[in-house]
Amino acid sequence: MSLVRLSELAIGQPGIIEDVDAEGPFRQRLQALGFRIGKEVLPIRQAIFGGPLHVRIGSVNIMLRRNDAALIQVWASP
């Protein structure tokens, strides 16, 4: 297990959220959408031209930008 940013996870490689490094409203929104410590996230695909990530967390599919995903630390399973 290694600690990486969500943006660094390979597509199809699940990770367990360890920490959310965001502040204020964005942190709230992440929380509300289910990005909570201990939850599993799965990157599904990335848009072309360095576009956003499509990730699955629990029952929800969400898109977020790579630089925002970099604020989320996850444990990558080997």
Place this chain on the structure above:
Amino acid sequence: MKRIALLGMPNTGKSTFFNRLTGACARIGNWPGITVDLLGAKILLGADMVEVVDLPGLYDLHGFAEDEQIVWRFLHNNPVDLICLILNAAQIDQQLPLALQLRRLELPTVVVLNMADEAERLGIRFDAAMLAAGLNCPVCFISAKYGQGFPETRETLRRVLSERPPTRTAALAAEFAEDEALVAEAEQLVARAVTMPRVLEHGLTERIDRIVLHPLFGIPLFFLAMYLLFQTVYALGGPLQNGVAWLLEGFRTQALVLFQPLLPGWLYGLLVEGVYNGVGTVASFVPVIVLFFLGVALVEDSGYLSRIAFLMDALMAKLGLDGRGFVMLLMGFGCNVPAMMGTRVIRSRGLRLLTLLIIPFSLCSARLQVFVFLSTALFSTTQAPLVLLALYAISFLVAFGTALLFKGRLHSHEPLLIELPPYRLPTFKQVVLRGWHEVHHFLNRATRFIVAGVVMIWLLTHLPPGVPAGGPETLAGLFGGWLEPILRPMGIDQQMAVVLLFGFVAKEIVLGAMAVVYGLDGDALAQLMTQRMDGVQAFSFMLFTLIYTPCLSTVATMRSESKSLAFTGVSIFWSLLLAWLLSFLFYQGARLLGY
């Protein structure tokens, strides 16, 4: 009167439930943030009249976006007797913390687990009694879209409402610190009361996504889909429009002329050549508009909009916007006003203003009518669809260019988080209702300002009395004369100048105004247009119509959404300037090249 407020996260089906409960026609779409304003309706529930209020979605109790603020202001200022919290049953693990948070409002609550149909298909099982005990309020399961569980839910709402004494406004003490504990509580409750399969099988959605979100083909597929949609509307709508125009013309030549000897000449002229021809020309486009909105309803309800945001975000980021901005441009293809209101989901002011600034360039259905009419009148059947396509392309380019120019001044970064909901098909009833809604909307506008505008134009082209109608001595000729030096370099003559002047009020008037200015309708009008302008002039006219201020409603909306008169002024001035420049360049360029 008692009051029920519908709360819940965005896209959980609040408006669908509201429509089923009240018979209203709130806009529905598979995109978080369709409802951005309050909508109330009164119903008889048991023995009481009850006001039900549909609210924008909210993610938690600390919302900062404008649409969430609206919910807070509402809860703060109005006594509410019952909160009906709508959750998406298929995403209960994500949504349950909100239910626990809402206990802080200290209001009677009924939790409605919507989309029970989807939850069942995914194999999610609930222990209703345990959920109700854990939440300490009644819990109902329902499919607001298809109706299962609706009578029971309605009955529960009635019962809870009649049991409790009238209450007060919500206690709004939202403390962040408690959140962690609530989340833990919610997780335990889900673990106890809900059985979720280890892997949720969104099979179909995943398969569609693999094609639609393909890294290479995703964007081309989107443009192809749009192209096909417009081609379909054009191919089906064109003949329908001709048919209606033919019927209206027939009615005039067969029936209305009988009144000609009975009425004074000016009155007959005003009523028939003014109002009837003007409104009729516009009305003949109703079938096109209905078809168009059926297509819009299909796209909005499919869940494709979020995917478009995903595909286009990288490009939009270069323009200082984000994927939502592009989606709102697309919504603007229907009507700019709701698209502008849709920017309320954007929290950062700079980003919101930039998005507001570009939406008026989106080619709305009212402008589409003008373009369909002119392009079919002045171009061959093979050219006309290409002309329309070019106008759509220009609409995008002008919006993008404007964003590029202004992004330095309206700069901001806002994190972007959008849910990609499963694909859904609207029911037949939803689609029909949407089409009907648009006809209704159109008739409303028709009675409000199309008639007034058309009467005004008839008067302008016929006063003062005694001068030849539509000639240079009339008031219209006078105005046209003043405007001529500005518009002549774009190939737009006096009469069309007057038409553009009225187009400022609403683009529907443009068609009606042409009918009145030339005193003709239907085919005869199209015939005359070919004599009055050539292709280059027509395109220049359409270019101007596309880019300058869409209508007074958009100006008013710009003012209320931006809360800045100066910004509204900049937006109007910029669009006029740009319209003039581009039409001028196009017209002179084309003439130089010998067209």
